[in-house]
Amino acid sequence: MNDAQALKTTPLYAEHVALGAAFTDxxxxxxxxxxxxxxxxxxxxxxxxxxxxxxxxxxxxxxxSGAAAFLDHALVGVASEINLGRAKYSLxxxxxxxxxxxxxxxxxxxxxxxxxxxxxxxxxxxxxxxxRAAGFDVTLDDATSRYALIAVQGPRAVEVLKxxxxxxxxxxxxxxxxxxxxGGAHAFFARTGYTGEDGFEMLVKNEDAVATWRAxxxxxxxxxxxxxxxxxxxxxxxxxxxxxxxNELGLHTTPFDAxxxxxVRLDHDFVGASALINxxxxxxxxxxxxxxxxxxxxxxxxxxxxxxxxxxxxxGEITTGALSPTLGYPIAMAYIDSVQSELGTTVWxxxxxxxxxxxxxxxxxxxxAK
Numbered sequence: 001m002n003d004a005q006a007l008k009t010t011p012l013y014a015e016h017v018a019l020g021a022a023f024t025d026x027x028x029x030x031x032x033x034x035x036x037x038x039x040x041x042x043x044x045x046x047x048x049x050x051x052x053x054x055x056x057x058x059x060x061x062x063x064x065s066g067a068a069a070f071l072d073h074a075l076v077g078v079a080s081e082i083n084l085g086r087a088k089y090s091l092x093x094x095x096x097x098x099x100x101x102x103x104x105x106x107x108x109x110x111x112x113x114x115x116x117x118x119x120x121x122x123x124x125x126x127x128x129x130x131x132r133a134a135g136f137d138v139t140l141d142d143a144t145s146r147y148a149l150i151a152v153q154g155p156r157a158v159e160v161l162k163x164x165x166x167x168x169x170x171x172x173x174x175x176x177x178x179x180x181x182x183g184g185a186h187a188f189f190a191r192t193g194y195t196g197e198d199g200f201e202m203l204v205k206n207e208d209a210v211a212t213w214r215a216x217x218x219x220x221x222x223x224x225x226x227x228x229x230x231x232x233x234x235x236x237x238x239x240x241x242x243x244x245x246x247n248e249l250g251l252h253t254t255p256f257d258a259x260x261x262x263x264v265r266l267d268h269d270f271v272g273a274s275a276l277i278n279x280x281x282x283x284x285x286x287x288x289x290x291x292x293x294x295x296x297x298x299x300x301x302x303x304x305x306x307x308x309x310x311x312x313x314x315x316g317e318i319t320t321g322a323l324s325p326t327l328g329y330p331i332a333m334a335y336i337d338s339v340q341s342e343l344g345t346t347v348w349x350x351x352x353x354x355x356x357x358x359x360x361x362x363x364x365x366x367x368x369a370k
Contacts, residue, residue: 010055011148011209019227026230027119029056034229042232042325045195048224049154051216052233054194056119059143059203060129063112066137071105071113074132074271076255076264082107087175087192091255091263092117092128097275098251099258101125102243104192106177114177114188116149116201118245132271148209152216152225153199153236155368160220161200165189169200183208183215194233196240197368235322238331241290241363247301247319248288248333257284257335259363286316287341290365291349291358293330298323299349299356305334306348309355315340318349324365331365332358 007030016023021032032053034041044050062071071079077090087106091099101121106114117125126142133140152161158170167180167189177190185208193199204212217227234244243249248258255264256279266277293299298321305316316336324331332349340347343362348355 008056010053011206012053012055012150012213015210015213016053016227021227021229024230027056027122029119031056032227032229034231035227038229038231038235039325041226041228042235044224044226045154045197045228045232045236046326047155049152049156049160049199049220050195050226050228050232051213051220052151052153052228053148053213054151054201055148055209057144057149058117058119058122058125059147059149060115060117060126061113061141061143062115062138063141064136064138065111067111067113070133070136070138072268072270073136074129075105076270076272076276077105078265078268079105079107079113084109085176085178086173087177087190089175089263091260092125093255093272093276094128094251095272095275097254097272097279099245099249099253099255100128100251101245102249104190106190108177108179121245128271146206147203148206148212149201149203150209150212150216151193151199151201152220153193153195153197153228154225155198156220156223156225157197157199159223160216160225161189163219164215182212185212187212194240194242195236196242196364196366197236232325234320235325238320238322238333239324239326239364239366241333241365243288243333244320254279254284256280257286258288283338285338286335287338288319289316289334289336289341290361290363291318291321291332291334291347292361292365293332293349293356293358295330295356296323297351297354297356298330299332299351299358304350305336305358306350306355307340309348309357311348314350315347326366330356330358333363336360
């Protein structure tokens, strides 16, 4: 068995093959990296709309009178304060405060929730949640194998989708979720995304995935919607300043290192709270920063950063970097020594043996017009 055969595939795999997609291993799944051109797919999402298969993501449902209290205990945020029909970005950390995963929590009713987590951390998150559920009146359901997740992102996303459903998508607030129908099939519509654009992530049953995908492609073709792969998804999320687990986040990273103190609620008890309380007043040894460069040469992941053009000891490392398709110049996120992390500071990236200046900036690099 070769590596490609060993990878998991989504219910939409045959659709991607038919569309001529190239594939890559993403969290153990064989996912479309591009269909035509990274730049064309990136531009479509920024200017019109793109459709993504994100069915590799993990979906966990929680139900019971103790569901809210359980999630308060399991996560760094306070899920019990999420309004019905709304969502919240959160983190699950270990006892030492290291990040197991970043995820989104959706609330349907007082006693029913959904978490969508990263594919590569599926088993780690599921194991941690099950361990933390002890003593709570809650039922956990790993629904990942039963559902497909389709994202439509871009300024024309609402225009495309409203032709396929009676769900009040235009009225749905950012970070909200609605349970309805699309083409006669049951669907969850979440106004969330990973691109910096408006859009929706829709959860449908596996047996409805192909029909849903094809219907969206057909409805959107006249306004410029095209299928988009994971290469452009990475440059889109980088421009939007959104972290990727394994790059900006990991077990050896705390929420404070990554600039996510705002996500952590230290006024409630949760797994990892003691460790984070102890770290809350300290300046982290390193900080996640935004970097902006000049010219056309991008500093990529793992490239080292230096205090000057001639310095010998690195002061940081790029986590994600690219030549921004939207902005036209190099951008990157990086971890850097806190003493060197002041806004406006110039650091030097070692780009294949040549030092390139980059200035510490602020996130996001790109923000859509409202």
